[in-house]
Amino acid sequence: MPCRSNKELNTMVISAKECTAKGKVADYIPALGKANPHDLSIAIHFPDGECISAGDVQKKFTLQSVSKVISLALVLMDRGRGYVFERVGMEPTGDPFNSIAKLETMAPGKPLNPMINAGALVVTHMIKGTSVADRFHRLLSFIHELANDKTINLCEEVASSEFETAYLNRALCFFLKQHQIIDENVEELIDLYTKQCSIEMNCLNLARIGLVFAMDGRDPQSGRQIIPIDVARICKTFMVTCGMYNASGEFAIKIGIPAKSGVSGGIMGSVPGKFGIGIFGPALDEKGNSIAGIRLLELLSKTYKLSMF
Amino acid sequence: MPCRSNKELNTMVISAKECTAKGKVADYIPALGKANPHDLSIAIHFPDGECISAGDVQKKFTLQSVSKVISLALVLMDRGRGYVFERVGMEPTGDPFNSIAKLETMAPGKPLNPMINAGALVVTHMIKGTSVADRFHRLLSFIHELANDKTINLCEEVASSEFETAYLNRALCFFLKQHQIIDENVEELIDLYTKQCSIEMNCLNLARIGLVFAMDGRDPQSGRQIIPIDVARICKTFMVTCGMYNASGEFAIKIGIPAKSGVSGGIMGSVPGKFGIGIFGPALDEKGNSIAGIRLLELLSKTYKLSMF
Amino acid sequence: MPCRSNKELNTMVISAKECTAKGKVADYIPALGKANPHDLSIAIHFPDGECISAGDVQKKFTLQSVSKVISLALVLMDRGRGYVFERVGMEPTGDPFNSIAKLETMAPGKPLNPMINAGALVVTHMIKGTSVADRFHRLLSFIHELANDKTINLCEEVASSEFETAYLNRALCFFLKQHQIIDENVEELIDLYTKQCSIEMNCLNLARIGLVFAMDGRDPQSGRQIIPIDVARICKTFMVTCGMYNASGEFAIKIGIPAKSGVSGGIMGSVPGKFGIGIFGPALDEKGNSIAGIRLLELLSKTYKLSMF
């Protein structure tokens, strides 16, 4: 990517911002409803340490579903592929992220993939540790390492707001418990899961994490292999096949970058071998993806020919 | 029905008992797994007070899904038809009793009918009272009146066994709560629901309750109208269209008696204007109905031409 | 039913007619779209030969789904219960009448019941005969006998309009053929089925047919048993559990009369042991039932306490 200029990036942000008018901030989690729908910020982190950005890059947002990729990486490291994929599948699904119906029709309640809520709950369930606090601490430390920023923490307000209203996730958990996919106390799992979703950062942090995935798990600054190569590869594959909810197929065709979005409006992108992207734009399209964030990625992908395909 | 002889009934019980070999006692609720699969008892209660019976009629069993008809009657009396049917539908469904999939595909999470678990949970949710204890007491008093037996109570062992393992019902509750069909604390509702299911009686009691429904809600002994006529009629209609899980259609064709079964092996039957039936036979067929109980009802229906149709 | 007066019936028709404004004539079959939405006529046929009626009773309409009950009776007589119910189930379903989804999820493509299109196509497939013409002739003769009217015939215009546009029924047929539920040429089956649906009569005829079912298959005038008792009983049972599409449950509760409706606006009712009803009111509700026809039946059922339950 030849673009290493904040100015060029800024022009694209201004153009992409126009479509925020057509989007809507998520309001099913009350604390998220307070976001400004017109916000749009982006950071691009290169392996040589350079970072370009545009928009109000200091604005913080919670990870929400973006966290699903990170917890998956941790759990694959903790448990190994065999263990993990006995409990959660690898197939994309045409259903919405919060669907429960397919758990019933597919044989014995195993979620289709780790990017839908049911699968992500199973992943979080597999995070090792002696308590919710301990498991959360391990996940947070992992994120500190990926982002190279130890100040990252959860947003208590969002965490408790989500914990209170996570009825559907509790339904999924009990369904999974009935089918013996998970065996932990549901309230504890929901506590850990909503904390995971409520980890807060800005787009600079997110771009840094995306960079580590892009570089096959290696921290390009320290040279340390934070995530094993094959784990990073698996995560990027899921980002392509199921990273953008049930708009993943269209995203792969139009944009072709491994990416994961969240309902807070965050998107993490990882252009293999090249750079990481962090975006925050809370106005969502009807599938739950940042409407301006997707537009911005489309502009970037077309301008700089970033599609993997 | 000309049969008023224990001996004739006994011959039929002996014949029907043969098929218990092909059935299986429910074991997903641990406490139910202890039942003797070869048990089969029946009582028939006439409006003139006569009661004929066969088998070990003193053996007790828990109501399980049979209780769904009784709680529906209570709630229709408590809340009125309009209120109740805004929250639960009237349509039979070809799905298994514990299915969650259709809650998702049908508009806004309203269960199809009060005889599937999702619908029954909504019904129990509507039982009036100041606390779980108070609401359970009201239901139990209603049953005392219907059965004319104040000694009936719940089986604590079954209640706590079910409470501990009711993961799927909790999943249904949280799904319903997400869709604002119910708004109460899920653990409290599960507590009340499992208590309701664990109310214990023998087939003589059950026949007495069936008789009240058969007589349009009137207690033929005291002459008191315990249930309003239209409520009794609604309950009998549901017994025909959805009383025997997803074997209700076949049951209506082969037997044609309003009836409701439970996984403990109980069946309550109400032959309109004629008599009530109570059956206990814990060996179940694959749809969850008492295998010998259905066989016995088929013999009765054919011999005495009991079908309504 | 004490009502034996055209005048009383006429008052009810006038009252029920008001709701035609909220209904809509079926237009997916072009020839049906020409009906007058404000039409409403009814005939009630008693076993003693008396017939009361109201509205323009000479107006003709095609049977459409009402024919499903009649072809089922013929096929049960032709083939026997065992043969028939190996090929079509007995269970109501909460799905729309033209749904194909459940054929896929339920084991091997057997339709749930003979009142949904998939099941009705299997039934028509089982009508015996050497050719489509011969099979249609047998069905028509059967209808002549039931209605005691040899002038009844099909409406060619509707038949060919339906034959041309029956894409969904062809989809169902090919699905059934794939799963070896049927093995005949699809175009021939569609030809026979659309002819069956296009048989035309007035509400007097339909009431006469409903009467035969009400009288357990016996023609009360000639004394002849046109349909065996158990076949008539099976048909009435299906009319209760699945006769009014996916509004059957509600109809059973509110009205409680065995009845079968069609998208042309016809409804045939059979009050067991009492009388037959024929209704024509082409304005339909959203489930595909005659909106004023249902209202009229509700008035009749409440006024004269006709519910079986």
Add this chain to the structure above:
Amino acid sequence: MPCRSNKELNTMVISAKECTAKGKVADYIPALGKANPHDLSIAIHFPDGECISAGDVQKKFTLQSVSKVISLALVLMDRGRGYVFERVGMEPTGDPFNSIAKLETMAPGKPLNPMINAGALVVTHMIKGTSVADRFHRLLSFIHELANDKTINLCEEVASSEFETAYLNRALCFFLKQHQIIDENVEELIDLYTKQCSIEMNCLNLARIGLVFAMDGRDPQSGRQIIPIDVARICKTFMVTCGMYNASGEFAIKIGIPAKSGVSGGIMGSVPGKFGIGIFGPALDEKGNSIAGIRLLELLSKTYKLSMF
């Protein structure tokens, strides 16, 4: 990929062949059932014209679902993206390739993607031409160009075998016609579609076609751009997200090469910028993919690090 040796490839073929014992030749199309389950052949075609291979590379097989990618490319060239994606979606689905259920639940009958049968039928429907013969001729000419081999033709025996038994595809077509996604004569479309599926070639041909997709649509020998770059890219994206039926997600994770399989046992692979792969191994796994073919691709991908992710 450093491997340019037939010998090395041969060793892998021998190793992969072992798992043919666990697979099964497709027999739902009678003519396919005659294949030898122990066959396994592969060809790899490089842009410089070199081609390495192993196994009986002269053995011919029909394209079946592999043809879906090629017809998609042709139709995107014929009609443009906008037109095509109004009629068929871009999303992977967790359902089997021949599923009809989701057509019903998703809004108005639009197939989820062009790799499931419903979507592929819509694609074939869009092939331009004045007659079936003309449209087939256009597709075949396109394949001649891609494979650089004008002798390729259809296998009449397979074509007529498939045409006769394609009941499920006819069901899908009529469903699509009902929902106005297609408007052509179903028998004609099935004729064209089964001809497309019955185009016969060997793995050398298939590798050559895979190479053109790998080189962004450019024929590396003639230098001609046979397929526009963006069309080639779209095709490769679908190969990743939905190319291996409902095992595509697992394939992407384990192997990470754009690939499309068919029930005849063919697999076409396109390693972007590097080479094309053609495989023939008729023993299938339970998802319908060549069991030894997948094993062979896994060996290749691991040995030479071919995953895109």
